[in-house]
Amino acid sequence: MPQFRVVTDPDDPAVAPFRAIKERDLVGREGLFIAEGETVLRAFVRDALERVVSLLIDPKRRDKLEDVFASLPEDVPVHFADQAVLDSIAGFHLHRGVLAVGRKPQPVAANALLAGLPARAVVLVLCGIANHDNIGGIYRNAAAFGADAVILDADCCDPLYRKAIRVSVGAALSVPTARLGRGEDIADLLANTGFEALALSPSASEVLARLKPAPRTAVLLGAEGPGLSPDVMARARTVGVPMAKGFDSLNVATTSGIVLHHLRFAEV
Amino acid sequence: MPQFRVVTDPDDPAVAPFRAIKERDLVGREGLFIAEGETVLRAFVRDALERVVSLLIDPKRRDKLEDVFASLPEDVPVHFADQAVLDSIAGFHLHRGVLAVGRKPQPVAANALLAGLPARAVVLVLCGIANHDNIGGIYRNAAAFGADAVILDADCCDPLYRKAIRVSVGAALSVPTARLGRGEDIADLLANTGFEALALSPSASEVLARLKPAPRTAVLLGAEGPGLSPDVMARARTVGVPMAKGFDSLNVATTSGIVLHHLRFAEV
Numbered sequence: 122m123p124q125f126r127v128v129t130d131p132d133d134p135a136v137a138p139f140r141a142i143k144e145r146d147l148v149g150r151e152g153l154f155i156a157e158g159e160t161v162l163r164a165f166v167r168d169a170l171e172r173v174v175s176l177l178i179d180p181k182r183r184d185k186l187e188d189v190f191a192s193l194p195e196d197v198p199v200h201f202a203d204q205a206v207l208d209s210i211a212g213f214h215l216h217r218g219v220l221a222v223g224r225k226p227q228p229v230a231a232n233a234l235l236a237g238l239p240a241r242a243v244v245l246v247l248c249g250i251a252n253h254d255n256i257g258g259i260y261r262n263a264a265a266f267g268a269d270a271v272i273l274d275a276d277c278c279d280p281l282y283r284k285a286i287r288v289s290v291g292a293a294l295s296v297p298t299a300r301l302g303r304g305e306d307i308a309d310l311l312a313n314t315g316f317e318a319l320a321l322s323p324s325a326s327e328v329l330a331r332l333k334p335a336p337r338t339a340v341l342l343g344a345e346g347p348g349l350s351p352d353v354m355a356r357a358r359t360v361g362v363p364m365a366k367g368f369d370s371l372n373v374a375t376t377s378g379i380v381l382h383h384l385r386f387a388e389v
Numbered sequence: 390m391p392q393f394r395v396v397t398d399p400d401d402p403a404v405a406p407f408r409a410i411k412e413r414d415l416v417g418r419e420g421l422f423i424a425e426g427e428t429v430l431r432a433f434v435r436d437a438l439e440r441v442v443s444l445l446i447d448p449k450r451r452d453k454l455e456d457v458f459a460s461l462p463e464d465v466p467v468h469f470a471d472q473a474v475l476d477s478i479a480g481f482h483l484h485r486g487v488l489a490v491g492r493k494p495q496p497v498a499a500n501a502l503l504a505g506l507p508a509r510a511v512v513l514v515l516c517g518i519a520n521h522d523n524i525g526g527i528y529r530n531a532a533a534f535g536a537d538a539v540i541l542d543a544d545c546c547d548p549l550y551r552k553a554i555r556v557s558v559g560a561a562l563s564v565p566t567a568r569l570g571r572g573e574d575i576a577d578l579l580a581n582t583g584f585e586a587l588a589l590s591p592s593a594s595e596v597l598a599r600l601k602p603a604p605r606t607a608v609l610l611g612a613e614g615p616g617l618s619p620d621v622m623a624r625a626r627t628v629g630v631p632m633a634k635g636f637d638s639l640n641v642a643t644t645s646g647i648v649l650h651h652l653r654f655a656e657v
Binding site: 264371375387 | 532
């Protein structure tokens with residue numbers, strides 16, 4: 122069981138990592154992240170227990186979370202603070218009443234991550250996804266359909282940003298992830314590790330619904346608007362999702378769901 | 390061509406419908422709605438020109454929008470206001486610089502809308518979707534995959550709310566829509582108009598990827614959390630999207646995209 126503490130002073134040094142949450146969302150937390158809400162906390166404790174640092178909880182939620190507390194190691198403190206103290210620590214009204222601080226994992230090299238995956242594997246490669254809703258939505262789909270890893274290019278936002286974690290329903294805490302260095306060549310990397318690069322393109326002649334994927338498939342997803350660079354597109358197998366007249370784009374998170382669903386279930 | 394006017398006084402009565410936008414988002418606009426941004430404006434003018442009431446534009450955007458202005462009827466005024474005046478009218482910083490006021494369509498009876506659709510048709514039936522991001526995302530997918538109509542129950546939020554229109558990339562302005570009265574029985578309505586009701590359920594024995602749909606199919610989508618009522622589920626054909634261990638839900642907008650993609654392209 123963890124240590125339980127009651128916090129009555131918002132300036133209590135023990136809850137320093139929970140202080141002024143929104144301001145520090147912007148500047149980063151040097152190796153730590155904030156997870157919020159009961160659903161995310163449950164996913165965190167289930168999937169990445171070794172990275173839980175401490176919790177800050179509205180005592181009204183205590184009973185509902187007893188099973189979560191019971192699964193925590195002894196060295197993880199659980200701080201309880203009433204709503205007013207909680208709001209004062211966090212710097213905004215925290216209606217979810219559940220916060221956790223976590224430790225970010227050590228960076229992993231994309232090359233090593235890809236090489237170590239099974240002979241049949243699906244990974245997502247995200248290029249320039251800078252919107253936290255979209256990156257969170259993509260992680261949620263990656264977890265739901267059992268994608269083996271996510272590779273981020275240097276222009277993607279942080280999937281361990283508070284809102285991205287929330288939108289991912291905690292999946293950002295568990296899907297194996299590597300980030301490319303700036304200028305690192307994703308096409309070379311995929312070729313060297315035996316992954317076929319698949320890129321969505323409105324001008325592709327092959328249709329997603331008829332696609333028979335390679336055993337190791339990497340789905341490249343770019344931001345709406347700029348999309349994928351011509352260089353990346355030129356070296357990928359392009360597939361299209363035909364759309365109704367006048368419409369030419371899907372949200373990138375929705376696209377990830379449609380592609381992953383096809384890759385997982387299609388018998389073409 | 391429309392009438393062009395320059396607005397220098399934020400209190401000019403001609404721009405009254407654009408005033409205090411966020412406050413009036415909350416209380417409604419009595420038959421009017423606000424559309425914002427160039428992409429949405431282009432969709433609005435292309436798909437629902439007869440419902441455009443007036444525009445308010447940052448003159449810096451004028452050149453880029455000449456083709457849009459040329460397509461407007463004479464009785465639609467285009468107001469130009471510099472950023473500071475624009476912000477003062479709208480009540481917040483309007484970085485998109487493009488606003489339109491539109492007239493909501495007359496309500497249509499769900500029964501008449503469904504009965505009038507072709508023999509092969511796909512509609513979405515939304516039950517208790519109260520989140521504007523989700524409803525906007527669902528409309529975007531409905532338009533992208535050519536769904537024939539959207540039916541809203543009495544608990545859904547307004548798809549013509551400003552943010553929902555934006556997330557839908559304007560699709561909320563063009564997809565035929567009807568709203569059910571409270572207590573109106575959706576299962577009866579679908580049966581009477583020859584639509585098979587399809588409901589997603591984790592416990593279904595039939596899998597979406599193998600589903601061969603009826604000629605007229607209605608996809609029922611409920612809010613995350615509560616989902617669809619047991620009564621609605623009991624009278625629908627249930628299909629499942631199997632998920633990886635530990636994960637049991639997809640975002641509802643993503644789900645709509647996966648289902649519509651299957652219904653449009655699957656050859657089962």
